[in-house]
Amino acid sequence: MNTGTFPIRLIATLTTALLLSALANAQPAPNPFPTLEALGEALFHDTNLSLQRTQSCATCHAADAAFIDSRTQGVGGAVSVGDDDQALGIRNAPTLMYALYAPPFHAMAPGVYRGGQFHDGRARSLPNQVNLNGGPFLNPDEMRMPSRAAVIARVRENADYVDALQRFFGPQIFAREQQAFSRLGHTIAAFERTQAFHPFSAHYDAVMGQEATFTPLEQAGFDLFHSRETGCLRCHDSTAVTGPSRQTFTNYRYYNLGVPMHTAVRDARQDDSPDPGLAANQFLSSPAAAQLGRFKVPTLRNVAVTAPYFHNGLAHDLATVLKLHSHRGARDSVLHTLNPETGLAWGTTDYPENVDFAALAMPKPLSDPEIDALIAFLHTLTDAAFVRP
Ligand code: HEC
Ligand code: HEC
Incomplete structure (x- = not known):
């Protein structure tokens, strides 16, 4: 038996193990949002994106209630209560199930309209529903944020969001607020198009x-x-x-x-x-x-x-x-x-x-x-x- 090589081998093995563990420690934890859909889901549920940090999209579109507002406030649930617990909307929050199938708002013939999001179709599409003036983030009856810039600032509080958004849309994503805001709409819409919203399982x-x-x-x-x-x-x-x-x-x-x-x-x-x-x-x-x-x-x-x-x-x-x-x-x-x-x-x-x-x-x-x-x-x-x- 060649005893001379034993300690050297041991030291080599130990060193490799140490090096490997040091490398592992140096690697950042994997980002919790591997896909655009996962990021969209997190944003959809994040109450930090409303003025008083009390309300998210899911407050009025709850996943376990077919994405309606199942709260009983708001005149027996007829309409939704805003982030300040007081402001009342004028319309009932519709289910988001199958909302992805609405075609973009368009005129089929003079005076005959089809498609769009909202009861009056004023948002052409799902991303646009988030981004348009009067969309949920800035709506004074809903999440009540003062500006697009303020919404982006809240998003930037979360390092994982920043990292994921830069990975999906490029390192320059925050250079222009308008663009960053519109990317939020696309991200949330990606979630609203996932299987959970159209299982056809009835x-x-x-x-x-x-x-x-x-x-x-x-x-x-x-x-x-x-x-x-x-x-x-x-x-x-x-x-x-x-x-x-x-x-x-x-x-x-x-x-x-x-x-x-x-x-x-x-x-x-x-x-x-x-x-x-x-x-x-x-x-x-x-x-x-x-x-x-x-x-x-x-x-x-x-x-x-x-x-x-x-x-x-x-x-x-x-x-x-x-x-x-x-x-x-x-x-x-x-x-x-x-x-x-x-x-x-x-x-x-x-x-x-x-x-x-x-x-x-x-x-x-x-x-x-x-x-x-x-x-x-x-x-x-x-x-x-x-x-x-
Ligand atoms: C002329 C078009 C039209 C016809 C025909 C029609 N509906 Fe409707 N239905 C609507 C519209 C528009 C609404 C929403 C009205 C509103 O909110 O002001 C609605 C709402 C509903 C709702 C409530 C859905 C919700 O989430 O608020 C149900 C249920 C419904 N219709 C079932 C039926 C059934 C069953 C029939 C056949 C007996 C029928 N409808 C015929 C246009 C129609
Ligand atoms: C305070 C309650 C509230 C919050 C918060 C809210 N919504 Fe809504 N949502 C509504 C109401 C009410 C309507 C209908 C408004 C209308 O038609 O004018 C609506 C409509 C929609 C529609 C249109 C669906 C269709 O079939 O026409 C979509 C999509 C939607 N919301 C997504 C979202 C997303 C995404 C968020 C978060 C960024 C959000 N909502 C936050 C109450 C809310």
Whole structure:
């Protein structure tokens, strides 16, 4: 046995081990945001990006609640409360599920608009929804930051954000505030396009994939939904935009359903102004008056878990929503003349002269059993993650 080489070998091994561990220590911890989507998710959930550091996007779009505002403040959850715990918005926070499928806002023909983000389509796309003036960061009713520069300063407080943003967009990203801010929009939008926002995992999808079957009531609702009598597909059909396999149940167009004003919200805000809806959209290429009171057709995916309904959060039950559709559609009907939630007449709508009666037209009002069946069908549109046993 050659004893002479033993200590030398040992020393060599030890030295290598020491060197390796020193190298490992010198290496910075891996950045927690390996992808743009992961960074977007963190920004989406970061309350430091609001004025008092109390509110993030997720406050009003909660991941476990199909990305709606599930808080009960704000006149029973009809509208959202801002970062100061006081400011009230005028509209209900929509689900962000499937929002990625809305095409960019555009005119299909003179006076006929489609797509965009928000109830009035004033943001062309998801990144633009974050970046535009009046977007959530700077909105005085929401995250209430004073300026884009202030938002970027908050982002820069976090070394991991800075590192990741420089890696994704180049070392110069912070040289121009405007550009850095617009990159935030792209980053958050990347998260909003991930699988979690469009799993197509509802019972409906299983039935379409022939892996499950509808109950008789669900089937009756499906048939009614697709019938000419109800006309639901005139507005709640995305095939022309997304193709049949990605049905999101909205044609992304704009209609005035004559939704009654939410007087309790107006009282709470001490502001009686009507909501012009699409008419206030800055991209209109035709006279705005014709668009007064029109709002984007919402997706019906996950609708059973995204109450309250309508742009102003007026209705808490799907039955109420369908009774209003029926009341407007079957104009002379004696059925459904009262709001079932209040027991009172429906109440005034902002722009009665513009209600789209023709598009809503139903030859006869929906009966109560028909409403039950439609509701059973709507319940089949809830994605697996949000189904409560
Ligand atoms: C205080 C509550 C609140 C916060 C915070 C908030 N939102 Fe919203 N969000 C709303 C409301 C209310 C609307 C509807 C406003 C409208 O249509 O005018 C909305 C609409 C949207 C839409 C349009 C969806 C569609 O289908 O039209 C997207 C996308 C969105 N928000 C994303 C975000 C992101 C991203 C953030 C964070 C940067 C954020 N929101 C922060 C309340 C909030
Ligand atoms: C003329 C187009 C049109 C037709 C036809 C139509 N809807 Fe709607 N629907 C809308 C619009 C627009 C809204 C949103 C109105 C608002 O917020 O002011 C809406 C809202 C809804 C909502 C509430 C969704 C939410 O998140 O607020 C449900 C549920 C719904 N419709 C189901 C149906 C069913 C079921 C039918 C067939 C009986 C139908 N709709 C027929 C245009 C239509």
